[in-house]
Amino acid sequence: MKSTGFAGRLVALGAGVAMAATAVTGLLAAPAAAANTEAAAASKPKVWATKPTASPRNFSGQCPVEITFSAKISVRLKGVTKVQYRWLHGDGSKSKIKTLRLKGNGVKRVTVKEKATFSEDLKGWQALQILKPQKVTTAKRHFTVSCQEPTRIRIPKKPKYVKAHVNVKPSHYYGFCTPGSRIVAEGTIRVSRPTWVKYRWIHNGRVVDYGRTKVWDSKRVHYSFTPRESHRGWVELDILSPRYGADDRDFYRVTCKTHHAPIKASARVDAPHPYKGFCPVGRTFTAAVSVNQGGGHVKYRWAGPGYRGPVQSLYFPRHGVLTERVSHTVQVNESGKVVRWIEILGPNSATSNHAAAWVKCVGPDSQKDPKQETPKEKTPKQEAPKEEAPQEESLDAEATSA
Structure with a gap:
């Protein structure tokens, strides 16, 4: 019994020693395990993420709509x-877990x-949750969706035709090319039904104006310009919209006049030499009609006491002579003085000098040779009856134009 008891005490003592050894071993192993845990934690890579963005964040319009959420992960x-990682939704749902495999050294962003x-319509939020290598959850990104009814757009029916017509007035411009001078292109747009029409004006190949107008049946549009030099050209009305519109073009011509001083005319009359002889006789007056510059007509007539001749005209070319000579013949039947002058009637009014020609008519008897006369018998001198003194006759002259 004693041996049995002693043996039991030995067994108990061995068990106690074993337990003590185990305790000591546990005490020694605990610091080592803690050190291994800290080393493992230190070896894990650090990870963080930005707050997600939503595009669009606040939507208002026609649904359905697609919104894109994005965030940046840095490791x-x-x-x-x-x-x-995975996405967390505002309704409590979660996306599938997704895995990224990254390699390298340093910080990498994805x-x-x-x-x-x-x-x-919805008011919600979304966040990003990283599960490995560390568990990180970002802040929530809130967003809204407001669905609107689609707007009905009424598409007008296309007109069957859109036509343009152009008329340049005047088609031939002749005058002074000054800033006050204008040439007008009148365009007419015709449509089969009311529509908006876009158009443009093209002048000699260059676009000079644009326009947009609502045409119900027909409408007139205008473009004008100042002529600067003599030339030929064209103006076109080009229909831009509707595209099937018919364009039109008209041609014109410009002849610019140059500025000149007004034409002034004058005249000087020369009388024929004095005449003594048989009558009737024709006496011719000559005159020089002069202008200050060419490029026009001069109207004039011969005149005298009680006489006005027919109106006559002279043309002086622009680069021609500035003086023309004219003549006028007067038929004289008796002795006296014949006076003539020229009246300028256009482009200005003027009167020349008065030229006088003297005529003395001599009868046929005064022209006989005295040697050929036969002597006459002397007869008693008789007193001739007294006659009334003849009245002075007026000069009878007929004018003819040379």
Whole structure:
């Protein structure tokens, strides 16, 4: 019994020693395990992420609409690292877990996205949750969706035709090319039904004006310009919209006049030499009609006491002579003085000098040779009856134009 008891005490003592050894071993192993845990934690790469963005964030319009959420994940790497993440939704649902495999050293950034489609009004949020290598959850990004009824757009029916017509007035311009001078292109646009028409004006190949107008049946549009030099050209009315519109073009001509001082005319009359002899006789007056510059007509007539001749005309070319000579013949039947002058009637009014020609008519008896006369018998001198003194006859002259 004693041996049995002693043996029992030995067994108990051995068990106690074993327990003590185990306790000592546990005490020694605990610091080592803690050190291993800290080393493992230190060896894990650090990870963080930005707050997600929503595009569009506040939507208002026709649904359904697709919204894109995105966030940036940053990882400090030492070798190869796997990153696991998922999206958290405002309705409590979660997306599938996705894995990224990154390798390298240093900080690496990657952008992750998720697209969601919404068909009704909603106020929600979305966040990104990283599961590995560390568990990180970003802040929530709130967004709204406001669905609107689609706007009905009424598309007007196309007109069957759109036509343009152009008329340049005047088609041939002749005058002074000054800033006050204008040439007008009148355009008419015709449509089969009311429509908006876009058009443009083209002048000699250069676009000079644009326009847009509502045409119900027909409408007139205008373009004008100042002629600067003599030339030929064209103006076109080009229909831009509707595209099937018919264009039109008209041609014109410009002849510019140059400015000149007004033409002034004058005249000087020369009388024929005095005449003594048989009558009737024709006496011719000559005159020089002069202008200050060419390029026009001069109207004039011969005149005298109690006489006005027919109106006559002289033309002086622009680059021709400035003096023309004219003549006028007067048929004289008796002795006396014949006076003539020229009256300028256009383009100005003027009167020349008065020229006088003297005529002395001698009868046929005064022209006989005295040697050929036969002597006459002397007869008693008789007193001739007294006669009344003849009245002075007026000069009878007929004028003819040379």
